[in-house]
Amino acid sequence: MKIDPKSSADLSAQIAKAIRDAIISGDLIVDERLPSESELADQFQVSRPTVREALKRLAAQNLIRTQRGASGGAFVRRLSYDEAASQHITTSTLLLSMNAVDFETACEARFALERACAPLSAKRRTPDHLATMRAEIHRQAQPGLSDERFCESDVAFHRALVDGAANPVLSYQLAGAVEAMQPLMNMITFTQRNRDVIIGLHTRIANALDAQDSAAADTALAELTAYTLTLGEEAMAARAAAKAQSER
Amino acid sequence: MKIDPKSSADLSAQIAKAIRDAIISGDLIVDERLPSESELADQFQVSRPTVREALKRLAAQNLIRTQRGASGGAFVRRLSYDEAASQHITTSTLLLSMNAVDFETACEARFALERACAPLSAKRRTPDHLATMRAEIHRQAQPGLSDERFCESDVAFHRALVDGAANPVLSYQLAGAVEAMQPLMNMITFTQRNRDVIIGLHTRIANALDAQDSAAADTALAELTAYTLTLGEEAMAARAAAKAQSER
DNA sequence: CAAACATTAAATGTCAGACAAATGAAAATT
DNA sequence: AATTTTCATTTGTCTGACATTTAATGTTTG
Numbered sequence: 001m002k003i004d005p006k007s008s009a010d011l012s013a014q015i016a017k018a019i020r021d022a023i024i025s026g027d028l029i030v031d032e033r034l035p036s037e038s039e040l041a042d043q044f045q046v047s048r049p050t051v052r053e054a055l056k057r058l059a060a061q062n063l064i065r066t067q068r069g070a071s072g073g074a075f076v077r078r079l080s081y082d083e084a085a086s087q088h089i090t091t092s093t094l095l096l097s098m099n100a101v102d103f104e105t106a107c108e109a110r111f112a113l114e115r116a117c118a119p120l121s122a123k124r125r126t127p128d129h130l131a132t133m134r135a136e137i138h139r140q141a142q143p144g145l146s147d148e149r150f151c152e153s154d155v156a157f158h159r160a161l162v163d164g165a166a167n168p169v170l171s172y173q174l175a176g177a178v179e180a181m182q183p184l185m186n187m188i189t190f191t192q193r194n195r196d197v198i199i200g201l202h203t204r205i206a207n208a209l210d211a212q213d214s215a216a217a218d219t220a221l222a223e224l225t226a227y228t229l230t231l232g233e234e235a236m237a238a239r240a241a242a243k244a245q246s247e248r
Numbered sequence: 249m250k251i252d253p254k255s256s257a258d259l260s261a262q263i264a265k266a267i268r269d270a271i272i273s274g275d276l277i278v279d280e281r282l283p284s285e286s287e288l289a290d291q292f293q294v295s296r297p298t299v300r301e302a303l304k305r306l307a308a309q310n311l312i313r314t315q316r317g318a319s320g321g322a323f324v325r326r327l328s329y330d331e332a333a334s335q336h337i338t339t340s341t342l343l344l345s346m347n348a349v350d351f352e353t354a355c356e357a358r359f360a361l362e363r364a365c366a367p368l369s370a371k372r373r374t375p376d377h378l379a380t381m382r383a384e385i386h387r388q389a390q391p392g393l394s395d396e397r398f399c400e401s402d403v404a405f406h407r408a409l410v411d412g413a414a415n416p417v418l419s420y421q422l423a424g425a426v427e428a429m430q431p432l433m434n435m436i437t438f439t440q441r442n443r444d445v446i447i448g449l450h451t452r453i454a455n456a457l458d459a460q461d462s463a464a465a466d467t468a469l470a471e472l473t474a475y476t477l478t479l480g481e482e483a484m485a486a487r488a489a490a491k492a493q494s495e496r
Numbered sequence: 497c498a499a500a501c502a503t504t505a506a507a508t509g510t511c512a513g514a515c516a517a518a519t520g521a522a523a524a525t526t
Numbered sequence: 527a528a529t530t531t532t533c534a535t536t537t538g539t540c541t542g543a544c545a546t547t548t549a550a551t552g553t554t555t556g
């Protein structure tokens with residue numbers, strides 16, 4: 001584990017990279033303790049604050065955890081699915097908002113990926129998944145539900161669908177696509193009619209998964225994709241019109 | 249933007265969270281300059297090293313960039329697709345290796361997602377994508393190619409397939425699934441016969457996309473999935489046998 | 497002897513102040 | 527007018543110190 005003193009990059013960035021590489025390559029294994037900050041400072045020939053900045057970078061990526069006190073220190077952390085998913089969601093959300101990704105692109109990506117899960121979910125969904133989906137459908141039908149809550153429930157429904165595939169890697173990957181859509185979905189105003197259509201399609205999807213009918217699930221998902229796209233287009237058009245109005 | 253002095257969490261973590269939230273909520277926009285480190289230290293009532301640790305956390309997530317000198321400082325950074333994808337790949341790879349994800353699970357996830365891209369790719373692939381795929385197929389057929397290079401080319405082929413869908417969000421999401429599989433694929437020893445089968449399937453996929461025949465592409469991908477799975481199982485069985493041997 | 501308590505050492509968390517290095521802008525010079 | 531010099535600002539790094547947490551050790555006591 002060495003750094004290049006001639007490099008123009010920050011020392012803390014170099015040190016972080018050196019340790020990160022050691023973790024990725026397997027030189028440092030899960031729950032192994034890193035040398036203390038003073039020892040690392042000696043090893044890399046830098047001061048302790050510089051080492052600390054490097055460790056904070058790694059902590060931000062959930063690669064290490066630190067513990068105070070005697071026999072404390074920095075330990076290589078086992079990355080959990082939940083943590084990885086939450087990181088992934090944050091990054092995806094920021095990526096979409098900062099690059100002004102249009103509704104169509106995000107929507108297409110999300111539903112394409114979800115349709116990939118449907119056949120597996122039809123095969124493996126448990127009663128638990130079905131119950132979650134039906135509970136969310138019920139919630140979506142409640143009168144007086146705000147648009148935001150409706151979207152939240154929509155996300156929960158689709159996550160249950162994805163989780164039904166019983167593949168944690170798939171769930172992790174999909175979490176980013178599904179959750180990152182939420183800010184975009186929140187721009188839509190859902191009329192009662194809109195909701196009825198969506199709830200109807202959700203019900204068809206749940207029934208199809210219940211009957212382990214993969215083809216029916218796919219058809220319903222395709223229809224939901226098309227419908228969501230038209231809703232999104234309408235919302236974007238309405239926004240554009242409102243903007244033109246305010247600028248006049 | 250405030251922090252809770254009573255919280256047990258590190259001050260630098262709290263400050264990083266406060267700034268991160270401001271970025272996510274849109275209070276801080278792309279290319280906006282943050283206050284200088286001394287000013288932030290005053291605002292949050294902490295010392296400059298503490299502020300610096302917080303900023304390094306954000307830098308590790310590519311949320312800010314820093315510039316030295318007069319009129320320098322920390323600026324909110326636009327997250328690019330490439331950066332987000334590379335972060336996603338690192339996280340996915342670590343997640344798989346640290347949690348000892350089995351070949352079957354990862355493989356299933358990867359191909360399920362890829363098959364979701366195939367219809368879109370059949371519709372939109374450009375001559376460029378087809379050329380890349382054919383070039384990689386040609387590379388895969390070269391004699392004396394190491395297993396590692398073969399896998400590398402395989403990844404390049406599949407990324408071209410995904411990119412053919414012309415949906416950057418999809419490409420970003422898939423990058424994690426495809427690249428993270430590489431370490432697992434590297435455990436496989438590809439015989440000439442194995443390679444021939446894979447190259448044949450790759451050719452069928454390229455031809456199908458060329459002909460914009462989505463169904464044919466899906467069939468070939470399904471066969472490739474099944475074949476890769478058997479190869480993986482054999483490799484894992486061989487590994488287990490070798491281990492049993494060495495323990496005897 | 498065992499359990500409760502006090503002590504201690506090691507480690508991270510935080511702070512204060514200083515200097516180095518980079519950099520853009522203003523001032524001085526040619 | 528163009529070039530060079532100076533200068534103020536800001537991040538990068540270092541030194542040294544103190545606070546806080548925590549486990550291990552030692553001590554006392556029932």
